[in-house]
Amino acid sequence: MIIGDFGTSYSKLLDLAQTPATPRIVATRELGDFQVDLATGHNARRFGRVQVNELTALARGGEALIAEQDFVLLDCGSRDTKFVRYHAGKLADMGWNAECGASMGFTIELLERYYQLDCRTMPLPQRSFPVTCGVLGLSEIFDAVVNGVSEAEAVARLIRGIARNAWRFAGQPAKIYLSGGLCAHPVFVGSFPCPVAPLGRFVLLEGLQRQRRQPGGEG
Amino acid sequence: MTADRQLDWPRIKQVGIVGLPPRAVIARLNRHQTIIHDLDEPLLVKTGSDAADLLPKVYCAILRTVVSNARQLELDAIFLDTGAGKCDGARVTARLLAAELAIPVVACDNRDARPLGHPICISALPLPEKMRRITTGVKTAEPPSVAPPPCPPRAGFWGVPPRDFSLLELFPAHTHIYGWTRCMENKTPADHELESYCNPAVPTVFFAQSFCPKTALARYLAERHPQALYLDADQQGGGSARAKIQAFFELSGVVS
Numbered sequence: 001m002i003i004g005d006f007g008t009s010y011s012k013l014l015d016l017a018q019t020p021a022t023p024r025i026v027a028t029r030e031l032g033d034f035q036v037d038l039a040t041g042h043n044a045r046r047f048g049r050v051q052v053n054e055l056t057a058l059a060r061g062g063e064a065l066i067a068e069q070d071f072v073l074l075d076c077g078s079r080d081t082k083f084v085r086y087h088a089g090k091l092a093d094m095g096w097n098a099e100c101g102a103s104m105g106f107t108i109e110l111l112e113r114y115y116q117l118d119c120r121t122m123p124l125p126q127r128s129f130p131v132t133c134g135v136l137g138l139s140e141i142f143d144a145v146v147n148g149v150s151e152a153e154a155v156a157r158l159i160r161g162i163a164r165n166a167w168r169f170a171g172q173p174a175k176i177y178l179s180g181g182l183c184a185h186p187v188f189v190g191s192f193p194c195p196v197a198p199l200g201r202f203v204l205l206e207g208l209q210r211q212r213r214q215p216g217g218e219g
Numbered sequence: 220m221t222a223d224r225q226l227d228w229p230r231i232k233q234v235g236i237v238g239l240p241p242r243a244v245i246a247r248l249n250r251h252q253t254i255i256h257d258l259d260e261p262l263l264v265k266t267g268s269d270a271a272d273l274l275p276k277v278y279c280a281i282l283r284t285v286v287s288n289a290r291q292l293e294l295d296a297i298f299l300d301t302g303a304g305k306c307d308g309a310r311v312t313a314r315l316l317a318a319e320l321a322i323p324v325v326a327c328d329n330r331d332a333r334p335l336g337h338p339i340c341i342s343a344l345p346l347p348e349k350m351r352r353i354t355t356g357v358k359t360a361e362p363p364s365v366a367p368p369p370c371p372p373r374a375g376f377w378g379v380p381p382r383d384f385s386l387l388e389l390f391p392a393h394t395h396i397y398g399w400t401r402c403m404e405n406k407t408p409a410d411h412e413l414e415s416y417c418n419p420a421v422p423t424v425f426f427a428q429s430f431c432p433k434t435a436l437a438r439y440l441a442e443r444h445p446q447a448l449y450l451d452a453d454q455q456g457g458g459s460a461r462a463k464i465q466a467f468f469e470l471s472g473v474v475s
Binding site: 053054055056059080090091094095096097 | 446448459462463465466467469470471
């Protein structure tokens with residue numbers, strides 16, 4: 001059985017028949033015409049014979065990977081931001097922002113390529129731009145650069161603004177678990193005003209596996 | 220604004236209603252066999268655009284629908300409930316319609332307090348069908364003579380009827396209705412106690428239309444309910460609203 005998390009920019013695939021089963025990452029636009037058995041993500045309908053809701057996959061992934069009964073797990077993707085909050089081992093709140101929090105991950109990647117920046121060497125900024133979405137944040141960058149702020153500093157401020165915005169969206173938790181490609185981004189992770197536990201890019205794949213094992217789940 | 224005693228009743232053949240006008244008004248319209256259009260519902264193929272120059276774009280989608288219907292349908296009068304069962308938005312919209320339209324616009328204060336029951340809310344009918352029956356029921360003063368059989372609840376919908384009924388298809392079987400929609404069926408739209416009632420034993424979606432003041436009540440109740448999803452949606456329930464409903468019921472164990 002092959003399962004996949006088909007995000008807007010990247011897809012994460014896992015062949016459960018392999019030993020050990022190791023996930024691989026492929027740019028979604030490079031995927032050919034094929035289908036997997038169980039899918040989640042923005043493009044799940046396109047590539048999956050059976051689809052699992054992204055919030056369900058995220059929540060199940062949190063259940064599989066986080067030992068605590070109370071936690072907030074935030075997933076920042078290319079296109080949208082979503083979170084689940086658990087209290088006493090049960091779902092207590094969730095949110096999915098595909099409008100105001102849109103395109104944040106995609107915008108970060110776009111800007112780093114455009115300005116040829118390496119996130120590993122970018123400074124951790126002390127200030128942030130008040131951004132509500134990636135697209136609106138662009139004008140802040142252009143204005144800052146025109147006013148003499150370095151490109152790296154300007155982009156870093158945008159990333160800090162995105163992180164702070166995502167933290168507020170998740171309910172301003174005292175600690176946050178992070179899912180998605182931005183887990184590997186030091187400026188993004190370092191910009192949260194609370195301790196961050198990055199879980200990596202395969203949380204939704206974990207969630208799919210757990211969902212399979214639920215009563216009535218696929219597989 | 221027109222008082223109903225000023226109306227030339229024999230000439231009134233088609234009316235629009237907003238919210239729940241008092242039963243006495245509806246009974247009179249029923250006696251005269253007046254055609255009643257519920258202006259809260261999307262009655263026209265194109266809604267919203269005609270309302271744009273009368274209401275801001277960022278406004279309650281239901282009231283934008285009301286204005287759009289009111290300006291396009293051929294009506295002889297409009298009756299709006301502007302009492303404690305409605306909101307400031309409805310009161311202001313009534314004033315604007317009275318100023319703009321050539322027909323009588325009657326602002327009513329519905330203080331009906333006699334409960335007529337809410338058998339549809341607690342029935343085993345699918346949620347979209349329940350909502351259709353309840354919203355259609357505003358055109359008649361009397362409740363249906365035959366009540367559908369009740370069922371125990373597995374889930375709850377709390378709130379006002381959504382602008383986009385397709386959201387209701389995502390709810391599991393045996394979803395009970397609470398909130399203002401229950402007040403609608405009960406014919407007591409200003410019964411704030413009934414409106415605030417919810418069932419803590421079942422996972423419940425607390426729904427409010429975006430930009431509606433009832434979002435505050437929905438959020439307040441959701442935060443105190445042990446298995447709640449607070450949800451607001453605008454004209455069309457978007458992908459994220461649908462995903463939240465679906466995930467909420469999956470993760471609550473109501474559906475697999």
